[in-house]
Amino acid sequence: MTTLLIAEHDNKTLSGETAKALTAAKSLGGDVHVLVAGEGASAVAQQAAKLDGVSKVLKAEGGSYAYHLAEPLAALVVQLAPAYVAIVGPATASIKNALPRAAALLDVMQVSDVSAVIAPDTFERPIYAGNAVERVRSTDKVKVLTIRTSAFAAAGEGASAAPVEETSGADDPAVSRFVSEEVAHSERPELSGAKIVVSGGRALGSKEKFDELMLPLADKLGAAVGASRAAVDAGYAPNDWQVGQTGKVVAPDLYVACGISGAIQHLAGMKDSKVIVAINKDADAPILQVADYALVGDVFTIVPELTSKL
Template sequence: MTILIIAEHDGASIKPSTLNTIAAAAKLGGDVHVLVAGHRCAAAGNAAAAATGVAKVLLADAPHLESQSAENLASVVVSSLKADAGYTHVLAPATPFGKNVLPRAAALLDSSQISDVIAIEAPDTFLRPFYAGNAVARVQSHDKVKVLSVRTTAFDAAPASGGTAPVQAVPPGDELGLSELLGREVVKLERPELTAASIIVSGGRGVGSAEKFREVLEPLADKLGAALGASRAAVDAGYAPNDYQVGQTGKIVAPQLYVAVGISGAIQHLAGMKDSKVIVAINKDPDAPIFQVADYGLAADLFAAVPEMTGAI
């Protein structure tokens, strides 16, 4: 049994989500191979080879793979599986990257994708949440090649060092010409990236405005060295950018500490953060649903409590 992981990377290094996916693959047993596809991505290939648990790295390097379009990447995945009939599973992180590439690869392989896997019970049996995480389905697949997207917060990351896997160049395939990348805007954050942060401070509709969001939450985040997050209600109201959104329709996070400020605790928000190790909630409504999942709750006016907390740190 051999597992192929589609690596998420930036050309120079692999993303933490790939390390979580490697850890999930290790629970299947068998050899773990990592496909690094892109342009001038040898450094990322070497980084994947250094991860513990990786048996081999497949490096597909070509100019037409620089944009990492779903069409071209899926073609490389399928050709890699055809070149080695021993592959039984294809995995990718359940991030925007994985959600873009994996469904197309699954269709080309005539496999039914199993999304958002949170546990592996057997090589053909997996657990995945639904109903915003309020129920868990046990799914068994009889497909020849099982195609899984992995919820990264459900698996501890594999160590980024300690491995000595060989790197093997593989054919990059052809430019299919089905889509064209016209431009990419990369947001440079002064704070930690949301899905990789160990501490997150999130604001909700109770913060009241974009100005108050910055005025009240940013000093606390700076003191804690935390990333900033937001509920969907806060994002829809224009208090915070879409990149900050935590929840079922945003980003799934599981930091060591999650501080929810002015967030009532709608089901879709809880689905994105309830796996956090420690949850602190600040809300003036003592009956807010957020307090049902919080380890520590403070029923108080956030505009008084948060500055006081910031000053005490």
């Protein structure tokens, strides 16, 4: 019984989401092999080999894997699938793009956003924006799973590194090609794995006010910056800062929500945070019902004062 875990990486560094998905993969029982598909990703393979519970790392090198296009990765997964009882990946944008394609080619269903492993064939996943939990039992010959990484602790390093083996790449379907990318670089922590997140909502009124209030607070706390969908739609913050059902799901040690009312869509992305602080002038805002600490007042007064006292 062996599981294949798809690594999330940027060809240089292994994402922390992979270590969390590894914890879920180990819950299935048996050995875990990690697939590192990329270009010039030897350092990533070595990082994966050091994780506790990894039996082997498979490294597939090639230009078609350099930019994590879905079709080449799906073809590679299908080629490797006969040797595995489960194929697992963190529920990140690139993995969620590739694994459903692989599942379709394998003629099996995918179980998405797994938040608990009950048995090797039985899983739990949130539905209805996290308001209910569905238990799913799969009878497919190979289980294809994406993992809600906020529900699992990251695996640490093992006593010794696992072996790294080269694997031949699959034929590139050549139905898509990489054109360009725009990558936002920041010294702040990455949103999905941050221990502290400060988020702003539409109540901030403009991008200028969002930056004026949220960024200094984040820098004082050493936090990542998030935003509600309404704030992103209004242009206050970039898409990759969106927290919620259609954005990123986070579960930091501390989540500070500023001017966010707490729509179901947003709560689905952050309600598993260990400590939630909400700042809102509306005492009846839904987010105050899930907050551990609530400050009822003007966000334009409270946030600068809070920042000045840190």
